[in-house]
Amino acid sequence: MTNSTxxxxxxxxxxxxxxxxxxxxxxxxxxxxxxxxNIPFPNRAKRSDLIQVKELILRLLPAIxxxxxLHFEYIEIDKLNHLQQNVLAEKFLISQKLINNPENRLVLxxxxxxxxxxxxxxxxxxxxxxxxxxxxxxxxxxxxxxxxAIEAYLNIAFDEKMGYLTAxxxxxxxxLRATVLLHxxxxxxxxxxSKIINISPQLGMTIRGLFGEDxxxxxxxxxxxxTLGFKEEELIENLSATVQEIIxxxxxxxxxxxxxxxDKLENRVWRSFGILKYAHSISQHEMxxxxxxxxxxxxxxxxxxxxxxxxxxxxxxGQKNYLQNLNEMDNMTPQEIEKQRATTIRNIFxxxxxxxxx
Amino acid sequence: MTNSTxxxxxxxxxxxxxxxxxxxxxxxxxxxxxxxxNIPFPNRAKRSDLIQVKELILRLLPAIxxxxxLHFEYIEIDKLNHLQQNVLAEKFLISQKLINNPENRLVLxxxxxxxxxxxxxxxxxxxxxxxxxxxxxxxxxxxxxxxxAIEAYLNIAFDEKMGYLTAxxxxxxxxLRATVLLHxxxxxxxxxxSKIINISPQLGMTIRGLFGEDxxxxxxxxxxxxTLGFKEEELIENLSATVQEIIxxxxxxxxxxxxxxxDKLENRVWRSFGILKYAHSISQHEMxxxxxxxxxxxxxxxxxxxxxxxxxxxxxxGQKNYLQNLNEMDNMTPQEIEKQRATTIRNIFxxxxxxxxx
Numbered sequence: 001m002t003n004s005t006x007x008x009x010x011x012x013x014x015x016x017x018x019x020x021x022x023x024x025x026x027x028x029x030x031x032x033x034x035x036x037x038n039i040p041f042p043n044r045a046k047r048s049d050l051i052q053v054k055e056l057i058l059r060l061l062p063a064i065x066x067x068x069x070l071h072f073e074y075i076e077i078d079k080l081n082h083l084q085q086n087v088l089a090e091k092f093l094i095s096q097k098l099i100n101n102p103e104n105r106l107v108l109x110x111x112x113x114x115x116x117x118x119x120x121x122x123x124x125x126x127x128x129x130x131x132x133x134x135x136x137x138x139x140x141x142x143x144x145x146x147x148x149a150i151e152a153y154l155n156i157a158f159d160e161k162m163g164y165l166t167a168x169x170x171x172x173x174x175x176l177r178a179t180v181l182l183h184x185x186x187x188x189x190x191x192x193x194s195k196i197i198n199i200s201p202q203l204g205m206t207i208r209g210l211f212g213e214d215x216x217x218x219x220x221x222x223x224x225x226x227t228l229g230f231k232e233e234e235l236i237e238n239l240s241a242t243v244q245e246i247i248x249x250x251x252x253x254x255x256x257x258x259x260x261x262x263d264k265l266e267n268r269v270w271r272s273f274g275i276l277k278y279a280h281s282i283s284q285h286e287m288x289x290x291x292x293x294x295x296x297x298x299x300x301x302x303x304x305x306x307x308x309x310x311x312x313x314x315x316x317x318g319q320k321n322y323l324q325n326l327n328e329m330d331n332m333t334p335q336e337i338e339k340q341r342a343t344t345i346r347n348i349f350x351x352x353x354x355x356x357x358x
Numbered sequence: 359m360t361n362s363t364x365x366x367x368x369x370x371x372x373x374x375x376x377x378x379x380x381x382x383x384x385x386x387x388x389x390x391x392x393x394x395x396n397i398p399f400p401n402r403a404k405r406s407d408l409i410q411v412k413e414l415i416l417r418l419l420p421a422i423x424x425x426x427x428l429h430f431e432y433i434e435i436d437k438l439n440h441l442q443q444n445v446l447a448e449k450f451l452i453s454q455k456l457i458n459n460p461e462n463r464l465v466l467x468x469x470x471x472x473x474x475x476x477x478x479x480x481x482x483x484x485x486x487x488x489x490x491x492x493x494x495x496x497x498x499x500x501x502x503x504x505x506x507a508i509e510a511y512l513n514i515a516f517d518e519k520m521g522y523l524t525a526x527x528x529x530x531x532x533x534l535r536a537t538v539l540l541h542x543x544x545x546x547x548x549x550x551x552s553k554i555i556n557i558s559p560q561l562g563m564t565i566r567g568l569f570g571e572d573x574x575x576x577x578x579x580x581x582x583x584x585t586l587g588f589k590e591e592e593l594i595e596n597l598s599a600t601v602q603e604i605i606x607x608x609x610x611x612x613x614x615x616x617x618x619x620x621d622k623l624e625n626r627v628w629r630s631f632g633i634l635k636y637a638h639s640i641s642q643h644e645m646x647x648x649x650x651x652x653x654x655x656x657x658x659x660x661x662x663x664x665x666x667x668x669x670x671x672x673x674x675x676g677q678k679n680y681l682q683n684l685n686e687m688d689n690m691t692p693q694e695i696e697k698q699r700a701t702t703i704r705n706i707f708x709x710x711x712x713x714x715x716x
Contacts, residue, residue, distance in 0.1 A: 270637060274629075274633045278631050280624045281621060
């Protein structure tokens with residue numbers, strides 16, 4: 001890899017706070033699942049099958065570069081050490097499944113990390129395209145361009161009735177999973193989030209906490225539930241419209257907080273800032289909950305001593321493998337990690353303070 | 359009153375952190391109880407008796423000024439409004455008892471507030487002399503000088519066998535109560551404080567929380583238990599020696615914390631600093647516990663973003679009547695007071711930061 005900051009920088013262009021509705025939607029992602037015709041799915045493939053897929057895809061790198069106008073590199077997962085593998089997962093570029101069986105698994109990464117294509121994960125190909133803010137359209141457009149470039153050379157498993165064939169039936173049809181990463185602190189504080197989660201299936205949407213755990217950091221992922229019976233554009237349009245509704249509810253909840261609990265909110269926001277800025281040891285859990293409140297404070301104009309990016313940066317920089325990799329130590333104790341996390345947070349705070357506001 | 363800052367400044371020269379052992383002993387106080395011969399104690403006195411005492415004492419003001427080389431003023435307690443009365447109590451200059459029955463009650467205050475003489479409290483005279491750090495000797499010397507100046511003109515109730523007669527038998531004999539104000543965070547954290555409190559009676563000492571409540575702010579008052587059967591100098595020498603022992607235990611406990619829990623302590627100190635510095639609403643209880651940790655951090659060289667004085671200043675500036683008086687409002691809600699307290703703390707932090715270290 002020539003991308004020297006891949007494992008050491010928390011900055012991701014697709015998480016840079018510059019997109020549409022970036023105050024609430026941190027990022028958009030479209031993922032297409034594709035499989036090569038007449039080769040077993042990876043979980044049933046022989047070693048030679050996996051190697052064949054790998055080699056076929058690598059030959060297509062130039063075509064993918066032309067289609068996207070991006071420079072790509074590929075990483076063989078089993079050539080990475082444990083920390084590097086996990087840093088890629090913490091950066092949302094690969095899945096834990098790819099790490100669990102690293103042999104003959106690849107990830108193709110565009111230089112700006114907006115495209116990551118996993119090879120031999122559940123499906124032969126998982127084409128992932130990302131953009132900051134709410135922008136599923138451009139993600140889909142790019143994913144289609146990559147898919148077209150691949151399908152121009154390779155036969156893809158496709159059934160006239162069913163659509164694209166996938167390892168799991170949940171992806172059958174379009175093979176599309178569109179996801180937006182949402183920051184919904186006001187809906188959590190005003191206890192409206194469970195209502196939204198409860199009705200989401202009726203809207204064809206799945207919404208869940210980013211870190212599995214309920215509402216940790218007030219971060220949620222909303223995805224399309226159906227993959228079959230609709231065109232990709234329809235699925236994305238539906239998800240975008242539903243997300244727009246959620247954004248509008250979050251905005252209303254923020255206004256209500258300002259009107260009815262301004263002082264309480266202000267106190268919470270500033271206390272969170274104080275702890276986050278000065279703690280010398282902190283868990284990821286506490287960090288996420290504090291930085292969410294700080295971010296809310298920035299978004300609502302309560303606090304101007306830091307920038308909204310603090311959330312985006314800590315989302316990556318506060319993770320344990322990233323922190324250990326920074327120290328080139330893969331055997332740090334939980335205490336050492338919590339200390340390193342606090343140091344990293346303080347460094348990022350001082351960087352954000354020194355940068356002049358544009 | 360010409361002392362325009364009496365009700366609006368939290369600064370007290372006898373609490374200025376410049377005395378001996380000021381890292382642990384915030385202040386020393388000697389109080390002498392005296393009563394005029396042939397006039398009933400205040401709780402049994404007629405109105406005319408109280409007026410007589412008042413007038414006799416006021417005539418002696420010039421003599422007291424000469425004896426102490428300090429300028430004095432007197433305040434009639436019933437001429438103060440409720441907030442002003444309580445600010446004087448919060449500044450430890452008068453007692454709540456003096457406020458409860460304000461008519462014909464006085465306090466004589468030296469300009470530097472190191473001397474406060476209550477007239478017609480439990481006893482006709484309560485001569486209180488204070489100094490920063492551990493310095494009971496100079497307090498006693500000044501209290502004696504005042505007592506001598508008074509006894510040169512007035513007959514004081516004295517019994518050859520019993521000594522000075524006082525309203526309560528607990529003050530009989532010398533009428534002396536020597537008290538030091540101690541900050542003992544490490545003894546509290548290491549859970550040794552209860553041992554010290556338990557053995558204190560055997561050492562002729564009473565030790566209790568400054569705010570009654572157990573160990574709030576890790577602030578304690580240690581006083582002599584006996585007033586009878588010893589000379590004043592002996593009582594003070596005994597208390598000073600015992601306090602020196604406590605100081606040495608506190609120093610040992612601080613060293614132990616540095617050696618065995620450095621990271622934990624550092625984390626606690628800095629988090630306390632972060633909350634205290636940025637909270638927008640805070641109770642007195644929480645403030646005292648946080649500022650105690652910040653002060654410990656300053657004393658131990660863990661934190662240099664503020665000064666040790668933060669504890670001394672907030673001890674006064676964080677109290678509710680002081681805060682209400684600043685706002686010239688005597689009907690602030692608890693929420694308004696907590697908000698004003700946080701604002702005041704932030705102002706004091708920024709003052710302490712801007713002052714160059716000597």
